[in-house]
Amino acid sequence: xxxxxxxxxxxxxxxxxxxxxxxxxxxxxxxxxxxxxxxxxxxxxxxxxxxxxxxxxxxxxxxxxxxxxxxxxxxxxxxxxxxxxxxxxxxxxxxxxxxxxxxxxxxxxxxxxxxxxxxxxxxxx
Amino acid sequence: xxxxxxxxxxxxxxxxxxxxxxxxxxxxxxxxxxxxxxxxxxxxxxxxxxxxxxxxxxxxxxxxxxxxxxxxxxxxxxxxxxxxxxxxxxxxxxxxxxxxxxxxxxxxxxxxxxxxxxxxxxxxxxxxxxxxxxxxxxxxxxxxxxxxxxxxxxxxxxxxxxxxxxxxxxxxxxxxxxxxxxxxxxxxxxxxxxxxxxxxxxxxxxxxxxxxxxxxxxxxxxxxxxxxxxxxxxxxxxxxxxxxxxxxxxxxxxxxxxxxxxxxxxxxxxxxxxxxxxxxxxxxxxxxxxxxxxxxxxxxxxxxxxxxxxxxxxxxxxxxxxxxxxxxxxxxxxxxxxxxxxxxxxxxxxxxxxxxxxxxxxxxxxxxxxxxxxxxxxxxxxxxx
Numbered sequence: 478x479x480x481x482x483x484x485x486x487x488x489x490x491x492x493x494x495x496x497x498x499x500x501x502x503x504x505x506x507x508x509x510x511x512x513x514x515x516x517x518x519x520x521x522x523x524x525x526x527x528x529x530x531x532x533x534x535x536x537x538x539x540x541x542x543x544x545x546x547x548x549x550x551x552x553x554x555x556x557x558x559x560x561x562x563x564x565x566x567x568x569x570x571x572x573x574x575x576x577x578x579x580x581x582x583x584x585x586x587x588x589x590x591x592x593x594x595x596x597x598x599x600x601x602x
Numbered sequence: 603x604x605x606x607x608x609x610x611x612x613x614x615x616x617x618x619x620x621x622x623x624x625x626x627x628x629x630x631x632x633x634x635x636x637x638x639x640x641x642x643x644x645x646x647x648x649x650x651x652x653x654x655x656x657x658x659x660x661x662x663x664x665x666x667x668x669x670x671x672x673x674x675x676x677x678x679x680x681x682x683x684x685x686x687x688x689x690x691x692x693x694x695x696x697x698x699x700x701x702x703x704x705x706x707x708x709x710x711x712x713x714x715x716x717x718x719x720x721x722x723x724x725x726x727x728x729x730x731x732x733x734x735x736x737x738x739x740x741x742x743x744x745x746x747x748x749x750x751x752x753x754x755x756x757x758x759x760x761x762x763x764x765x766x767x768x769x770x771x772x773x774x775x776x777x778x779x780x781x782x783x784x785x786x787x788x789x790x791x792x793x794x795x796x797x798x799x800x801x802x803x804x805x806x807x808x809x810x811x812x813x814x815x816x817x818x819x820x821x822x823x824x825x826x827x828x829x830x831x832x833x834x835x836x837x838x839x840x841x842x843x844x845x846x847x848x849x850x851x852x853x854x855x856x857x858x859x860x861x862x863x864x865x866x867x868x869x870x871x872x873x874x875x876x877x878x879x880x881x882x883x884x885x886x887x888x889x890x891x892x893x894x895x896x897x898x899x900x901x902x903x904x905x906x907x908x909x910x911x912x913x914x915x916x917x918x919x920x921x922x923x924x925x926x927x928x929x930x931x932x933x934x935x936x937x938x939x940x941x942x943x944x945x946x947x948x949x950x951x952x953x954x955x956x957x958x959x960x961x962x963x964x965x966x967x968x969x970x971x972x973x974x975x976x977x978x979x980x981x982x983x984x985x986x987x
Contacts, residue, residue, distance in 0.1 A: 484733050510734040536756075536854055538748035539801040540741045551740045551800070553749055553849045563735045563849045572801060576756040587737045 478522055483511035486525065491592040496530060496582055498560065499523035509560035530582040532556040532596065539571045550574050554596050568597035606871030607838070611987030613699045614826035614833035617646030617819030618946040623932040624783035626813040627720040631660045634934075635715030636673055638815035646819040647830030648709060653819075655680040655707035657694035661716045661935050670713070680707050687970020688883055689841065691816075691939035692977035696839040698820045708821060712942075715815030716934035724811060732847045741800055744808055744886065746848035746972035748800035751888040753854035755802065757903065760891065762802050764906030766793035768887035769806050769929050771915035776926025778916065778956035783812050784930040807887040809928035809937070816939040818946065823987070834949045835987045837963070838870030841977035848972045855903075859896035859967060859976040866978040867898070872963065874898040877980070879948045879958045880920060881941040882967035884927040890914070893967055894922070897978065916956070924948060924956045938968030938977070945981050962986055 480486075483499070487510075490497045499508040501520035508515045508523055515523060532554040540549040550571035555561045566574045567583075580596035587593035619641035622634045629637075635658065643650055656678040660666035667683035680701055686693050691712050698710035718724065740746065754760045770790055776782035788806070796805040826833035842858035842865070845851045867873060874897060882897075884890045891905030899920060900908040908914070914922035925931040925944040932940065945964035947953050963982045969975070 510732075536749040536753045538745055538752055538803075539798070540739070540745060541798045541800065549739070551738060551745050551749070553854075561849050563738050563740065563847070565738055576752060588739060589737060591737065593737045 500526040607869040623814040634815035638817040642817035655710035686975035689968030689970035692968040713817035760906035772929040776930035809933040814934035838866035840865035863897035878961040941966035
């Protein structure tokens, strides 16, 4: 089964307010970023599926910018379903984000035309 | 694979050169690369017309193999401008080894040049922006390496002071290299006092942005002995790719250097303890720590404590980046080729005040992308073959 354009489909869902990622029913694996073919297994039967939106900070840094602009958190979050993605952890000072912190996804406007997924501490929700 | 490879010592580096390291105002990237290439061919005692295998990357010319062939007026039987980032030139050595051994070519020239300091004023990247990273505007490449550093600190207790020790060691070597762009005293506190770019990495944890060019010439061992200088044998060469963007690396504290290094050592029939000098791509201070661990020079997680002990500085047990590295010598974008040139100079005994006495085996290691492509070459004097 050939996938509909994965990149465009991902952002179309986001722009409709839905965070969906690919999941292969045959292998049970969740796939991110979206692809024509699942890495390693080669599965092609992925379906767009809603993850829990919960995850854990795997790695974190702060993009230091010139004042008065605020510093920006850049993190890798591991979704509870397994895949990791680069993102921002917001709703907390950029340098207070810690590895292991539990976070929940949110859809916000991105810097370009598309919406993006960011995370905030689960406790803040 | 058991025992050393049949490729061990079949080829050798017979020419090496650098040119325009630091600032070379007015020169184009091609002009810098062409001059380094000419000097390396001259160093080998060859003529440009002898070159029948050409390997090159330029920051701004994706078909630079065609451009340099035309520039020199040569007609190579093999032209290769493949790129894996800053590791490309060590993968070129691997390919040249195969092509030379197969008799497809007789003399390979590998070269690189960039005017990114005086020309572009910043790091020129060849990596296509990822649709899934770019919307977050990471200040790459430093942000990706900073993420890896955050993980190393979390898992192994590595500290900012230990990262800084890498920059301090590099500077101490650079102070012995007249060609080094950044010289002068540098203490741990000085590194930590520089501006944070992407936590935990400060400005002084990041490589320089300079101009510069490098080149090496390779041939088969049977021809190498007749040339001008001591031939430096290629004992092992291997590369590995595990990912492109940093979020896709399974464990941010383990790179594909653990694989490329293991295969290169197996090919050479050697162990890390056999190596006298290590030159590796230190784009950021965390790189040196990761690669020393992954290449087997210290246990995983111990890299911070290892560098903090002074082991890699002048007078230490394992000389690392004796030219001053990308942190203090020069970093014209894709630095990998300079790890080969410095290894060759050390083995030939041409390293002046920074010479490691009696060095007979060296390891050069290149990194490309965001810890993505790793390539390792092990070099030795003819008597080690």
